[in-house]
Amino acid sequence: MPRVYAKIKASLKIPKIIHLVGTNGKGTTGRFLASALYSLGFSTGHYTSPHILTFNERIWFNGENVSDTRLNEAHQKLLSLLDHQDADSLSYFEYTTLLAVFLYQECDYIVLEAGLGGEHDATAVFENILTLVTPVGFDHEAFLGSDILSIATTKLNAMQKKVILSKQPHKEVMQIAKKIAQEKNIRVADYSELLEAQDKEKIEKIARYHKLAYYLKENLMLSVAALKSLGISYEAEDFKHAKLFGRLSQLETNILIDVGHNTLAARSIYESLKENKYILVYNSFKDKNYSEILTVLQPIIEHVEIIAVEDERIEESTKLKKAIEDLQIKHTSFQGIDADKNYLVFGSFSVVETFLKVHGG
The missing domain is CATH 3.40.1190.10 (Mur-like, catalytic domain)
Incomplete structure (x- = not known):
């Protein structure tokens, strides 16, 4: 350069x-x-x-x-x-x-x-x-x-x-x-x-x-x-027109999305949302400390729903699932949104991108 x-x-x-x-x-x-x-x-x-x-x-x-x-x-x-x-x-x-x-x-x-x-x-x-x-x-x-x-x-x-x-x-x-x-x-x-x-x-x-x-x-x-x-x-x-989409943005009344992908971001999210519980729609790149990120978010997690992301940098599902299980957090695969539940979509730009495409049809 x-x-x-x-x-x-x-x-x-x-x-x-x-x-x-x-x-x-x-x-x-x-x-x-x-x-x-x-x-x-x-x-x-x-x-x-x-x-x-x-x-x-x-x-x-x-x-x-x-x-x-x-x-x-x-x-x-x-x-x-x-x-x-x-x-x-x-x-x-x-x-x-x-x-x-x-x-x-x-x-x-x-x-x-x-x-x-x-x-x-x-x-x-x-x-x-x-x-x-x-x-x-x-x-x-x-x-x-x-x-x-x-x-x-x-x-x-x-x-x-x-x-x-x-x-x-x-x-x-x-x-x-x-x-x-x-x-x-x-x-x-x-x-x-x-x-x-x-x-x-x-x-x-x-x-x-x-x-x-x-x-x-x-x-x-x-x-x-x-x-x-x-x-x-x-x-x-x-x-007035200054807010950037994707940063703890309210997509719908029961859906928050954030492109954060590290421990520092997770701590900020926790401090902002610690009064409530959320279903975490999540996935992670291999090079991220996802165990630490999930530990930080654990008090606000009802359970994790792993969203499939097509990216060669994404962690193997077996390793991510083991990290979630080691923290004794329940998990399933993401299938869709329940209108009666609150969701936090978090993990990376790719996670948010995938969610928006899936949720938007």
């Missing part, structure tokens, strides 16, 4: 970039911020990943997902800048990142969400005006390391110029951020340092309007802190 970008950089116009890194909450934080910027009159792009149903979800532009027509036009124009060897050398995510930035050239702001990494992520090659750090926890350990020090260092090495951190589940994250900031002469702030009483009142109003779970309100607070850092005034109404 750095090599290919260096070749075509002179041909691209790069707007002001706000870079998001972290483990959880990048998508909702980014959409809160991008929607508010657009509502305030700024032409804004939000690059997020992965998608649930269609690729276009990854490239949001001025209030809606990019159209197939614009996407195809940009695809052809971008390919004309790349020689065949360079185009073939880019990964799916790298090419998609370049495509999004190419589409966003006339924007005032790009809210650019990192993939699973930080300093080596495709999104890190672009110069940015602000880095936002969402909660950092355990995920993708095979790539990022098996301890918070390694994971946070990899993610936080992407920091540039100015940084705002959200509330962190591990105190080491802020310590590492301050260390890197001192070495690179970067300004670091905790999001709470930027929020005044009037901001908190607006945040509560927005949270009530969208019926936000606590962890989603934390993401909203980070996005508001970003506006404050940029010196942009706002009103609660500027967040």
